[in-house]
Amino acid sequence: MFERPSIGERAILVHMDFNDENHREHLNEFEELARSAGADVVRVVTARRNAPDAKYFVGSGKADEILQMVEADEIELVLFNHALSPSQERNLEAHFQCRVLDRTGLILDIFAQRARTFEGKLQVELAQLKHMSTRLIRGWTHLERQKGGIGLRGPGETQLETDRRLLGQRIKQINKRLEKVRKQREQGRQSRRKAEVPTVALVGYTNAGKSSLFNAMTVSDVYVQDKLFATLDPTLRKLEIDNGQSLILADTVGFIRHLPHDLVDSFRSTLQETEEAHLLLHVIDASDEMRMENIDAVDQVLKEIGADDVPQIQIMNKIDRLEVEPRIERDDEGRVRRIWVSAKTGAGLDLVNQVLAEYFQQDQVRGEISIRPDQARVRALLYGLGAVQSESMDEDGNTRLTINVARRDLLQMASRENIPEKLLIPAIETKPLASAV
Helix, strand or coil: CCCCCCCCCEEEEEEEEECCHHHCCCHHHHHHHHHHCCCEEEEEEEEEECCCECCCECCHHHHHHHHHHHHHHCCCEEEECCCCCHHHHHHHHHHHCCEEECHHHHHHHHHHHHCCCHHHHHHHHHHHHHHHCCCHHHHHHHHCCCCCCCCCCCCCHHHHHHHHHHHHHHHHHHHHHHHHHHHHHHHHHHHHHHCCCCEEEEEEECCCCHHHHHHHHHCCCCCCCCCCCCCCCCEEEEEECCCCCEEEEEECCCECCCCCHHHHHHCHHHHHHHHCCCEEEEEEECCCCCHHHHHHHHHHHHHHCCCCCCCEEEEEECHHHCCCCCEEEECCCCCEEEEECCCCCCCCHHHHHHHHHHHHHHHEEEEEEEECHHHHHHHHHHHHCCCEEEEEECCCCCEEEEEEEEHHHHHHHHHHHCCCHHHHCCCCCCCECCCCC
């Protein structure tokens, strides 16, 4: 058996075009994935088949053709734009005498490079271990067969069983650590729910410009680079919008087609920020010719994580490449569907702020309310909510308060203090509160 090199970036990309839609992938995206991982792409091999070959995936003839390229170009890595079975991966490595990675393994490698937080690193390791658990024999080829004769009987399959057990123990340890992190995240979410601070999550296809938009809107410095999965760990920032309300803006990991299930499971706690958001801003690269397919891919992942019912507004980003003006698109009922912006130049960002203020306006109560002198507790409660913007006295000695407050906060206070709700909606009532208060 060959000695597997620990490094090596000279790569051949193998892309098969199948009639079966379940096996169909996109070559351009695969090339971006390979380069994002740091591979030096020497050749791209394409072919067409009706179905994958059981042994070599590409068929024996194409495998021999790739072998000649591997030998001629001193290739160190062969990347397949498809999911390979463990046996296919082993057969191909033995045939090519070099490392072979499938699409899932490549994505896992990119995620391992991008993870920066403790949680992100744990999630990547968990996904890698789950993926590796079906491929253990590849790393122990010298122990596949027990040798005969006295003194030559090796541990054989016993070593593989031991390795699987060690992997299983490590997976349990990681799950326990992630559970602690999930509880901490949940405490943060509960605090935001208690404070009634709405959350807006940026979602979209990877490299659509989510982090650039996030930085522009929150004046942050989240890592941005023209690579797939440049941002892996979620980032939360407070955002003040035009109506004076505070929001939490969340930047999340980008999606791709056929995101590996191990990654979706491992990153479920991270993706939960998306699932529990009040509104999703779906960032789309308006200049991408495949934007419609990218939109479908994102919607598919949102459905998979249970976030497909969260309200969504599309942000058509990178309009500076199209030389079009920023604008807002509405449906027949006047609801906002799309906003055309450029995170790079800042064009249209004021429209995003305007739309957010409009969207959350329904949850705000603005206006004046009149309070009698004996109702000072209500005045104190409104100040406690941070609802009071100005205060004055009328000719009858009543206090007139101009308030701006979340409707839910106001109604919760009314319920707690037994105040009639209609008397706390200043757009309707400005007379003093009822004497029963």
